[in-house]
Amino acid sequence: MGANMKQLQTSSNSITEGVIWRQLLIFFFPLLFGTFFQQLYTTIDAIVVGKYVSKEALSAVGGTTGVIINLFVGCFVGISTGATVTISQYYGAKKEENVSKAVHSAIMLALVGGTVIMSIGLIGAPAALRLMGTPESIMPYSLVFIRIYFGGMTANLTYNMGAGILRAIGDSRRPLYFLIASCFLNIILDILFVIIFKWGVAGAAIATVISQFFSAALVCLALMKSNDCYRLYVRKIRFHREMLNRIIHIGIPAGFQSLMYSVSNVLIQSSINQFGTDTIAAWAAYGKIDGIFWMIMGSFGISVTTFVGQNYGAGKNDRVKKGILVCLVMAVSAAICLSILLSFGGTYVYRWFTKDDQVIKKGMEILHFLVPTYCTYVSIEIFSGSLRGMGSAIIPMILSCLGVCVLRILWIFTAVPIHTNIRTVIFSYPLTWSVTSILFITYFFIYKKKHAL
Secondary structure (H helix, E strand, O other), X not given: OHHHHHHHHHXXXXXXXXXXXXXXXXXXXXXXXXXXXXXXXXXXXXXXXXXXXXXXXXXXXHHHHHHHHHHHHHHHHHHHHHXXXXXXXXXXXXXXXXXXXXXXXXXXXXXXXXXXXXXXXXXXXXXXXXHOOOOOOOHHHHHHHHHHHHHOHHHHHHHXXXXXXXXXXXXXXXXXXXXXXXXXXXXXXXXXXXXXXXXXHHHHHHHHHHHHHHHHHHHHHHHHHOOOOOOOOHHHOOOOHHHHHHHHHHHHHHHHXXXXXXXXXXXXXXXXXXXXXXXXXXXXXXXXXXXXXXXXXXXXXXHHXXXXXXXXXXXXXXXXXXXXXXXHHHHHHHHHHHXXXXXXXXXXXXXXXXXXXXXXXXXXXXXXXXXXXXXXXXXXXXXXXXXXXXXXXXXXXXXHXXXXXXXXXXXXXXXXXXXXXXXXXXXXXHHHHHHHHHHHHHHHHHHHHHOOO
């Protein structure tokens, strides 16, 4: 046990000691590249089917199916942040037994959650696609892709949970290596199944599922071979009531928040579906481009959550305050730089996905409207991640649900029927980001004063 504690202390120091901006960036970049390669799964699918199958196939892979998949996966990943926060706090406080119980409860949650979501998806996806008004020209492609994708849901969630465990203890590099390996496998299989074997959308989905099983196997092996307190033992995988309750208590608000985000995005996708295949394809391609912003912000959010979780658990409140401010400045700077790059280079990126000039034209209209507004979202990610790291999850969930989700839904049902065009639909994003950012900034300073941070 003494050796384990020494190893834990050394690893923990990478976050609880040292220059704050440097430690955040050391943690951030592996997360960013890891998220990039995770995004690359579906992006490569979209590029391959868009180039070698049809724009209908691109619409299916990147449009409606993506929204439905994110509805379930996003909800679970939100819940899994409860495990990340719990493990990081116990790890920072050097409570080895609690770390072990939390790890095994988290993996069990992934296995059960994956099985449940797979069943729901396989049964309910066709009805969901029709409910969203998916055009008949896209429906056959969408059904094939989503059914195969949901068949591999357990692997998807197991990888995400395992990677979250590693990140919670400060190891953001191995999840990156595993994603790089599985992403290259996905590219090879996409080329083989879609371009050579001509399996179309089904080939892209099969390639993705196989690659996700590969990444899940790698992360589980890494946990099983560890000599630290977070080591995974297959025979010990089960729910520990006290740990499950803690994970759920912290994670459910984040999961519900993600669910509400996804519901609002489902309504937006349904609104976009009425504008025809060209607009749907343009929105699908924009979603992949927009993914660059989300993976950057998501990486900052996870970084600050883990940083705050470990330092808060170690009682280093002054370091918590400084870390939040530093992370906020870096995130705003990144959002500004990305907005400038995409505003001037968006056309070239769109041509990776399609050769159709009409689709590119509509896509650039969307891009030029939205990317200058990225900065309005930054505060939501950083402050909600910081508050979760300190164990406050309910209020961030309420603020996000009211400011982003409810307001966005109201906008779709009130403004869009009056002015039925793509700009009215997508204006819901900067509107709700701005309102919610104001709410988060206000609440954070109230929380900071109340807890004497």
